[in-house]
Structure formats: structure tokens, C-alpha cells
Amino acid sequence: MNREEPKVFITGEAIRRRVGRLGRRISKDYAQVENLHLVGVLRGSFIFLADLSRALTIPRTVDFLAVASYETTVAPKGPVRLITDLRTDIAGKHVLVVEDIVDTGDTLDYLMSLLALRAPASLKCCALLSKPASRNKEGRIDYQGFEIPDVWVVGYGLDDRERYRALPYIGIRSDDGGD
Numbered sequence: 001m002n003r004e005e006p007k008v009f010i011t012g013e014a015i016r017r018r019v020g021r022l023g024r025r026i027s028k029d030y031a032q033v034e035n036l037h038l039v040g041v042l043r044g045s046f047i048f049l050a051d052l053s054r055a056l057t058i059p060r061t062v063d064f065l066a067v068a069s070y071e072t073t074v075a076p077k078g079p080v081r082l083i084t085d086l087r088t089d090i091a092g093k094h095v096l097v098v099e100d101i102v103d104t105g106d107t108l109d110y111l112m113s114l115l116a117l118r119a120p121a122s123l124k125c126c127a128l129l130s131k132p133a134s135r136n137k138e139g140r141i142d143y144q145g146f147e148i149p150d151v152w153v154v155g156y157g158l159d160d161r162e163r164y165r166a167l168p169y170i171g172i173r174s175d176d177g178g179d
């Protein structure tokens with residue numbers, strides 16, 4: 001069993017700077033709206049959403065939903081499933097979906113289609129990380145933190161079989177040859 005700390009890939013300081021910049025951009029873009037409704041995708045986005053929501057200078061509310069994600073880092077992924085729905089109706093609201101990472105794009109595509117049916121006033125998405133190499137779908141990311149290569153990353157909310165979510169940086173398992 002490998003107990004080594006993951007190698008630093010993106011430092012906590014670099015994440016803080018990028019999240020601050022995203023917060024300023026989003027605050028500017030939504031300056032005219034009454035409220036921005038943040039929808040965090042559990043579980044991976046919980047730390048990013050906590051920091052991003054505090055980097056905003058505009059009125060905002062927060063809700064969560066949960067989808068099934070990879071069971072392991074190696075198994076092929078099944079269809080996306082909604083595990084927990086939002087608490088509140090989003091009709092007429094300005095919604096920003098907050099994701100940890102977009103890999104194949106299937107999760108985001110599923111969520112954006114699902115939420116669009118509920119008649120929000122606007123619907124955009126923000127992802128901290130994007131792995132364009134493994135993208136299946138064309139789906140656009142409106143606000144993106146970092147583009148990364150096709151490696152399995154952990155920390156800052158992201159896990160490897162539930163481990164490492166609380167790391168203060170984004171790392172790569174030291175035994176990772178790239179999955």
C-alpha cells in the first residue's frame with residue numbers, strides 16, 4: 001500500500017490566486033443580476049465551492065447536487081446518475097454549476113442538459129480543472145481554472161478512492177505513471 005504523499009502539481013498558493021481571479025471575473029460578469037445561484041457538484045467540488053463562493057463580491061446563494069463518479073481510477077465509467085437533487089427550484093434563477101474537474105465531459109453534459117430543462121434565467125458552468133485530452137463532448141466550460149494533462153490528480157476536494165480530498169494542494173500520486 002502506498003502511503004507516500006502525492007507530488008505537488010498545483011500549489012495551494014497558485015490555486016488561491018486562480019480562484020481569486022475567477023471570483024473577480026464572475027463577480028464582474030454577474031454584477032447586474034440580483035443573485036447568483038451556485039450549484040456545487042458533490043463531492044469533489046466542496047472545497048473549490050467554499051473558496052469560490054467567498055471570492056465573490058456579489059449576492060449569491062448555494063445549493064448542491066450529487067452524481068455518481070468513478071468507483072475506481074481504472075474501471076470504465078458507467079452512465080452518469082443523479083444521486084441527490086437540488087433542494088430548491090432553479091426556475092428564473094441565474095445558475096452557475098461548480099465542478100471540480102471536467103474529464104470526458106459526460107457529467108457536465110448530463111447536468112447542463114438536466115438543469116436547462118428547469119428553465120433557469122441563465123445557466124453557465126465553472127470548473128477548476130479541465131483535461132481536454134479525454135473529452136468526448138464539445139460542451140463548453142464558461143469559467144475554467146487550469147487545463148491539465150490526462151493524469152489522475154488528487155487533493156483540494158479531489159480523491160483517489162476517497163483518499164486525499166483534504167490535501168491543501170493538487171497533487172499526483174507518486175506511483176502514478178499516468179493511469
Ligand code: IMP
Nearest residue numbers: 044069102103104105106107152153158
Ligand atoms: P467526466 O464525466 O469524465 O467529465 O468526469 C468528471 C468527474 O470524474 C469529476 O467530477 C471527478 O469527480 C472525476 N474525475 C475525473 N478526473 C479525475 C481526477 O483526475 N481526479 C479525481 N477525480 C476525477
Ligand code: MG
Nearest residue numbers: 041044100101
Ligand atoms: Mg466532480
